[in-house]
Amino acid sequence: MAATVEARPPDKYVDVRTQELQINMGPQHPATHGVLRVAIWADGEIVTRAEPDIGYLHRCAEKIGESVTHIQYVPYTDRYDYLAAMNNNLGYCLAVEKLAELEIPERAEYVRVIVSELNRIASHLMAIGTYGLDLGAFTPFFYAFREREEILRILEWICGARLTYNFIRIGGVMRDCPEGWLEDITRFLDYFEPRLEEMNELLTHNHIFVNRTANIGVVSLEQAVKYGLTGPNLRGSGMRWDLRRDDPYSIYDRFEFDIPIGTGIKGTVGDCWDRYWVRILEMGESVRIIRQALDQIPDGEIMAKGVRHLAFKCKAGESYQAVENPRGELGYYLISEGGQISYRSRIRAPSFCHLSILEEILPGSMFGDAVAIIGSIDIVLGEVDR
Amino acid sequence: MNTQEILETLNKDGVGQGITLFEGPKDPALVIPADRLVGVCEHLKSAPSLQFDQCILVTGTHMTEIRDKKTKEVTRAEGIEVIYHVRSLRHRALVALKVHLSLEDPRVSSVASIWPAADWHERETYDMVGVVFEGHPNLKRILLPQDWEGFPLRKDYEFPKEYRGISLEVDPPWPQQ
Amino acid sequence: MERLVGALEGLGESAFALSLLMCAGVVLGFVGIWPLFAVWLERKASADFQSRLGPMYVGGFHGWLQTLADGIKLAFKEDLIPAQANRVLFWIAPAVAFCGAFATMVVIPIAQGVEIVNLDIGIFFILAISSVGTIGVVMAGWASNNKWSLYGAVREAAQLVSYEIPIALSLMIPIIAVGNLRLGHIVGFQCAGPEDAGFVYLSHHGWLLFYSPWTLAAGLIYFVASLAECKRAPFDLPEAESELVSGFHTEYSGLRFSFFFLEEYVFMFVVSIVGALxxxxxxxxxxxxxFQFDNPLMKLIGAGILLGKAVFLVWVQIWLRWTLPRLRVDQVMTMGYKYLTPLAMLTLMGMALYQYWGCRYIPGIL
Amino acid sequence: MFTYMRNVVDSLRTTVKGMQVTWKNLRRPETTVEYPEQLVPLPEGYRGIHTLDTDICIYCFQCAKICPVDCIEMRAERVEKKFLSWEVFNIDYNKCLFCDLCIEVCPKDCIHMDKRDGSAKFALITDDRSTLNLDILEYKGLSEADKVAVVKVREENAKKAAEKAKAAAEKKAAADKDESEDKKDKADDSGK
Known part of the structure; x- marks a missing residue:
């Protein structure tokens, strides 16, 4: 073979020109989880450059925060990370309570923990379900939704809404638990744990799934810290960091739970499979937390005294309050000058930071991997664009 | 490690010149002169006793002038404040760094080279408040359209009446009953 | 039907042409009705697997008319052609793709002796003609002037070309045993019995799947490769909806889209019935x-059994589709070239040696 | 070679496992319902379309004030300082967040998002957005058909609950029996 190549004069080589293909993934694309646009420059199936473009869902969250009262702003926080609205409520309420120096009744704290952990499970179910969908497995998506539906039913029972709850309020929670609600949660948890095992059999350990995710989209720990990754994505890279343990808010210091990290069981530490696996394990930990909370929950008030909806005022000051959202560190930085309205309300959305790493890790992956990577960092565009 | 201790460490390491402690009613912060920001940030990241390796949040705020009600003295000058929240995963500490800028020409050096996470946050701050980060690799609007005029989160911002021929009047386009 | 064709042949050319038209009508009718059922089956099966109800409304019983309603909707949809598309190719691509699946029906015997043409290169004909569909898909992808479509088309071309090899090799293995390419003969081999057999008898060879370990392996390889050949999950790369929006038929709508849809389901049927045969x-x-399938009643029953097997195989394909994630494009190639092809070759050699050392009676080769 | 064989075996094994899981789910009952014919029961305190008890409303504007999106428009006249002659009570469901704040601030408990019996109207499907600006004064709650459906669902649920309670009671009785037997055993043991 070599001889024939040499026999040809060099100028007669066929010059095969290849052209870089620029392709727009989104804003309307099945795998971008909303209205994200990623401009991709591809060499055949291989991505050479990627540039995320956001802002299609911008709803002026921070500007609205400067024009409505604290109480009125809580329903807006539902709409940022709409898959984990309880956690968003919790973060904002904690931030305002810190400024207003409110004492929260014990029972309210426990109800808050229970609903936010339930919401965390629902959010992770959504994350793994849609991740399966991204990789072409339809059925896990429906199973995840079936389980999530149960959680939504429980949350609907207590607060009357299914997605945008506005349940956790400044000073406590909106309603006390209805009769039979706590027992129903126990029933759900008993039902849920075997179903999680089923999900593992169907998707997690599936050979094709492992091949699609292991060693793909590896984020080293250094990169993860550099790009401000938090939550399951940081833990997937092998950092044992969880705000619930490392900077405890609410009453999380009373519960015992592990912090799962990615250990590279199927591939490298920090690959897509690790991030996915951390989410699966975290659901188990949430179940543990809820069980403990259900055991410990006391009777009593659910709303702090002196919180009147129309006349609630904060003291002047500025404070940053971060909570561990299902997607990472959700922070509210509020500047108050006293009065009902905050002077500045800044939201630190985890997905926003997570997206910025795409530019770094997408190049060099194949097209199908790009979808897998975007799915594995689990973004919610409502939160990215705010 | 609280903010006071961090300031002491900075002083001990010899980079503390001009840094003051802002003690608000709630969270304290370090106020850093704008021209020394990058140096201090580099030190914060690299010094083994500090190791602030994760940039959490960059916030820009338009601070309006506040006068004391009785004496009419300016207690807070008008300007733009950029606040950096930086976290040390090793020491489990969070610190806020403040930089005061003038409203007319808000310019500060970018810290995106130190913490790449600050890249998008700085772009957003530019987009919303109009702070120009010098040395930023890609300083353009991130959430709003590229040809948007004005910086919406400034307190003196006026909402435009239309954008590219699209009416932005608040009244809904559908008929009212 | 063969006899019918033969009888009409004697009547002259015009009658012959008429008979051909009739055969075409029969096939076309089947091809039109089968997807209605298959799509309904797919929907109901997927719904069952996913704890859903699926279509329940149209037609009363479990939404059995849903597909027809959808078909009518598709037929009445606006026929969109992108402004920059290559109109001619865009027009004929669905037809070409459809022909590939459609033409293979010609050689398939539906019961003993009932087939339109009894070609002596039966299997070979199916393998050859089914590749025509690829050309249609590539044409569609190219003509759409859409980058997603182009990706889909290129993937389709690469995938189908590479999976032709294992599918052909795996079909060679039973042919070694049978020694004939006619599908009717292959079935005849499987039910060959003693000369004086009654209505029920023990066959010499039994089903080819259980004829030897090599044919069993060949059956598995054939099934996997046939999944890839008809673009079913986990090999649905050309239309991978989460990656390529809709792949090669992104720009197609209405009736033209439904042609691609029909093609997929007809082809599923074709590979399943070939597998069953x-x-x-x-x-x-x-x-x-x-059993003896010689009188018309028995032939009808036989056709029913054959169809049942084909539907079962289609159902297994559906089951797999709703279980597995999708492979990546290079993994599909790896699977084809590094796993299925060598394994099929190995099986082929094994089968040849098995036959050579004469574990069984070999009618064709000796 | 080892990896090669393991890949083959692994892919077959995990595929079969996955198929087992889907097969298991094939035999489980469906979780979805045929929506317009069958209704999912609504919990008490469901947030649906508002209803206003015009007799006890004192026209204090608190609900309109707390509303984050200003979607409540109300106008009434006081007659003899006692009664209210209502002109307008509109809620613009184009804007409404269903946040429940208006219900909570009401000092007289006269505005509700569910009817007092726990049923609520929730469907806001329309092809004309102007129809979403609903007049709550005129809104009479559920249609007759809806009411029938709600009653049906409720009866079914009650039946199911009763069955469940019965089953639980039986179980409990059985458990109690076991327990008492255990106690008996223990008593026997202690007696020995």
Missing amino acids: VFLGGWQPLPFVS
């Missing part, structure tokens, strides 16, 4: 016990 004993209901 070659490996699962055709119209023989049991692996080692055969």
Whole structure:
């Protein structure tokens, strides 16, 4: 073979020109989880450059925060990370309570923990379900939704809404638990744990799934810290960091739970499979937390005294309050000058930071991997664009 | 490690010149002169006793002038404040760094080279408040359209009446009953 | 039907042409009705697997008319052609793709002796003609002037070309045993019995799937490769909806889109019925016990059994589709070239040696 | 070579496992319902379309004030300082967040998002957005058909609950029996 190549004069080589293909993934694309646009420059199936473009869902969250009262702003926080609205409520309420120096009744704290952990499970179910969908497995998506539906039913029972709850309020929670609600949660948890095992059999350990995710989209720990990754994505890279343990808010210091990290069981530490696996394990930990909370929950008030909806005022000051959202560190930085309205309300959305790493890790992956990577960092565009 | 201790460490390491402690009613912060920001940030990241390796949040705020009600003295000058929240995963500490800028020409050096996470946050701050980060690799609007005029989160911002021929009047386009 | 064609042949050219038209009508009718059923089956099966109800409304019983309603909707949709598309190719691509699947029906015997053309290169014909569909898909992808479509088309071309090899090799293995390419003969081999056999008898060979370990492996390889050949999950790369929006038919709508849809389901049927004929004993209901399928009633029953087997295989394809994630494009190639092809070759060699050392009676080769 | 064989075996094994899981789910009952014919029961305190008890409303504007999106428009006249002659009570469901704040601030408990019996109207499907600006004064709650459906669902649920309670009671009785037997055993043991 070599001889024939040499026999040809060099100028007669066929010059095969290849052209870089620029392709727009989104804003309307099945795998971008909303209205994200990623401009991709591809060499055949291989991505050479990627540039995320956001802002299609911008709803002026921070500007609205400067024009409505604290109480009125809580329903807006539902709409940022709409898959984990309880956690968003919790973060904002904690931030305002810190400024207003409110004492929260014990029972309210426990109800808050229970609903936010339930919401965390629902959010992770959504994350793994849609991740399966991204990789072409339809059925896990429906199973995840079936389980999530149960959680939504429980949350609907207590607060009357299914997605945008506005349940956790400044000073406590909106309603006390209805009769039979706590027992129903126990029933759900008993039902849920075997179903999680089923999900593992169907998707997690599936050979094709492992091949699609292991060693793909590896984020080293250094990169993860550099790009401000938090939550399951940081833990997937092998950092044992969880705000619930490392900077405890609410009453999380009373519960015992592990912090799962990615250990590279199927591939490298920090690959897509690790991030996915951390989410699966975290659901188990949430179940543990809820069980403990259900055991410990006391009777009593659910709303702090002196919180009147129309006349609630904060003291002047500025404070940053971060909570561990299902997607990472959700922070509210509020500047108050006293009065009902905050002077500045800044939201630190985890997905926003997570997206910025795409530019770094997408190049060099194949097209199908790009979808897998975007799915594995689990973004919610409502939160990215705010 | 609280903010006071961090300031002491900075002083001990010899980079503390001009840094003051802002003690608000709630969270304290370090106020850093704008021209020394990058140096201090580099030190914060690299010094083994500090190791602030994760940039959490960059916030820009338009601070309006506040006068004391009785004496009419300016207690807070008008300007733009950029606040950096930086976290040390090793020491489990969070610190806020403040930089005061003038409203007319808000310019500060970018810290995106130190913490790449600050890249998008700085772009957003530019987009919303109009702070120009010098040395930023890609300083353009991130959430709003590229040809948007004005910086919406400034307190003196006026909402435009239309954008590219699209009416932005608040009244809904559908008929009212 | 063969006899019918033969009888009409004597009547002259015009009658012959008429008979051909009739055959075409029969095939076309089947091809039109089958997807209605298959799509409904797919929907109901997927719904069952996913704890859903699926279509329940149209037609009363479990939404059995849903597909027809959808078909009518598709037929009445606006026929969109992108402004920059290559109109001619865009027009004919669905037809070409459809022809590939459609033409293979010609050689398929539906019961003993009932087939339109009894070609002596039966299987070979199916393999050859089914590749025509690829050309249609590539044309569609190219003509759409859409980058997603182009990706889909290129993937389709690469995938189908590479999976032709294992599918052909795996079909060679039973042919070694049978020694004939006619599908009717292959089934005949599986139900061959003693000369003076009664209505029920023990066949010499039984189903080819259980004829030897090599044919069993060949059956598996054939099934996997046939999944790739008809673009079913986990090999649905050309239309991978989460990656390529809709792949090669992104720009197609209405009736033209439905042609691609029909093609997929007809092709599913074709590979399933070929699998049933070659490996699962055709119209023989049991692996080692055969029945005489010589009178018309029995032929009808046989056709029913054959269709049942084909539907079962289609159902297994559906089951797999709703279980597995999708492979990546290079993994599909790896699977084809590094796994299925060598394994098929190995099996082929094994089968050849097995036959050579004469574990069984070999009618064709000796 | 080892990896090669393991890949083959692994892919077959995990595929079969996955198929087992889907097969298991094939035999489980469906979780979805045929929506317009069958209704999912609504919990008490469901947030649906508002209803206003015009007799006890004192026209204090608190609900309109707390509303984050200003979607409540109300106008009434006081007659003899006692009664209210209502002109307008509109809620613009184009804007409404269903946040429940208006219900909570009401000092007289006269505005509700569910009817007092726990049923609520929730469907806001329309092809004309102007129809979403609903007049709550005129809104009479559920239609007759809806009411029938709600009653049906409720009866079914009650039946199911009763069955469940019965089953639980039986179980409990059985458990109690076991327990008492255990106690008996223990008593016997102690007696020995």
